Amino acid sequence: MTYLPQAKRFDWSNLGVRVASAIVLIPAVLAALWIGDWAFLLLISVGVALLALEWGGMSAPRAPSRVAAAITVAVLIGLFLAHGGALPLAWGAVIAGAAAAALVARGVAERPADAAFGVIYIGVPCLCLMWIRTMPQGAWWTLMLFAITWAADIAAFGVGSALKGPKLWPRFSPNKTWSGFFGGLAGAVLAGALMTFAPPFRLNPVAAGVIGLVGGLATMAGDLWESMLKRRFGVKDSGDLIPGHGGLLDRVDGLMFAAVVVAAARLVNHLGWDH
Known part of the structure; x- marks a missing residue:
């Protein structure tokens, strides 16, 4: 009989740090959610920029800032259009932005398609979030x-x-x-x-x-x-x-x-x- 491997024990040493981080972040998120409008847009926009930086660092370590900038611009254009009520244009902007990001990543990323995927991966949930809130x-x-x-x-x-x-x-x-x-x-x-x-x-x-x-x-x-x-x-x-x-x-x-x-x-x- 084949047994599935057992999971390792969790390292509880950083639990306090995790809880402290949550105590700081969750009220800020809830406040932006409740205020809505510009506050929620600002929250998601900051999140987009940070996520794009992380994606650029993972997918294109030779030029992370260049790829991150392309992803950020592409997603934010769609996000601001969605905030303004132009949702069909927002989806079109994300699709066009994905293609543009792939072109920007050519020569600096091992797989330029990763930049395009980054726009979709980050952009689609952000547009959904904005639509739900509005x-x-x-x-x-x-x-x-x-x-x-x-x-x-x-x-x-x-x-x-x-x-x-x-x-x-x-x-x-x-x-x-x-x-x-x-x-x-x-x-x-x-x-x-x-x-x-x-x-x-x-x-x-x-x-x-x-x-x-x-x-x-x-x-x-x-x-x-x-x-x-x-x-x-x-x-x-x-x-x-x-x-x-x-x-x-x-x-x-x-x-x-x-x-x-x-x-x-x-x-x-x-x-x-x-x-």
């Missing part, structure tokens, strides 16, 4: 997105650390376990359902739980996808911006995938699925 009840839907991803991450970490067990995908992410995976999904479902008790949020708890489930799956998928990308680029972390966590991409990889899923759910709700 829709009716946008603050609540965005808060539900954050609640689902945070709950999935925290529950996966807590359950996986406590129960250990077989690894989920040892080739790319040696510390993630099946127990953490199912714990994360349970946390995401619970977070989605509980959000329906926060007025004036209007959504059936069962429907919200389903959104939590698919959002949790997307969060896990985003985390694993980034682990695969880091292995491909030969790096341990995407950067060292956040003490105890690594780079910004290490923190929002799951959120980026979940934003697309929740945006799809918000679109369905907007088209008539209210209860």
Whole structure:
């Protein structure tokens, strides 16, 4: 009988640093979310620039700033168009920006297509986030997105650390376990359902739980996808911006995938699925 390898024990030595980082960052994110408009646009714009720098450093170490600048400009053009309500133009700008970024990266990146992918990888979730926030009840839907991803991450970490067990995908992410995976999904479902008790949020708890489930799956998928990308680029972390966590991409990889899923759910709700 073949047994799956067991996950390594978590290094608890930097837990305090992780918690301190969260205490600083989460209130700033929530404040920008609640204010909306320019504050939320500024938050995402800063995030775009930082993510682009990390992507440039991983994908084009010979000229990271050049690639990061191309990605930042491409995504921000789309983001500002989306903020102004011109969503079709925003999507077109991201697609055109991806092609332009690949041209800029020619000769300085091993694979210029990585620059184009960086625009899509960063740009699509950012446009989805902006669209969710600008829709009716946008603050609540965005808060539900954050609640689902945070709950999935925290529950996966807590359950996986406590129960250990077989690894989920040892080739790319040696510390993630099946127990953490199912714990994360349970946390995401619970977070989605509980959000329906926060007025004036209007959504059936069962429907919200389903959104939590698919959002949790997307969060896990985003985390694993980034682990695969880091292995491909030969790096341990995407950067060292956040003490105890690594780079910004290490923190929002799951959120980026979940934003697309929740945006799809918000679109369905907007088209008539209210209860």
